Amino acid sequence: MPDKHDLHAEFPEYKEQIHHLKQHNNHFAVLFNRYHEIDHEIHRIEQGAEVCSDDYLEQQKVQRLHLKDDLYMMIKAAEAAV
Structure with missing residues (x-):
């Protein structure tokens, strides 16, 4: 079964x-x-609930990775500001 990449699971610390940044x-x-929408879509595709091309799936995975990087940078910047 494919793993979901929930942001809370990726960065539990x-x-x-x-939570603060979301609010x-x-x-x-x-x-x-947007990250969670893409992650959920990737998960559905990997489970076979949705069908798409391999190129589209890879494109979504790259987009998810870029979003995760952006979110992580924002988390670290907020942490440094405290």
Whole structure:
């Protein structure tokens, strides 16, 4: 079974920062929601619930990775500001 890449599971040590940023940083919240939409779509594709081309799946995985990198940088910047 394919793994989901929930942001809380990816960065459990930043659970409080993630929650705070979702509540107080609109840009973070938008990226967070987009990340989880893409992650959920990838998970459905990998389970066979949706069908797509291999190229599309790889494109979505790259997009998810870029979003995760952006979100992580925002988490680290918020942590440094405290």
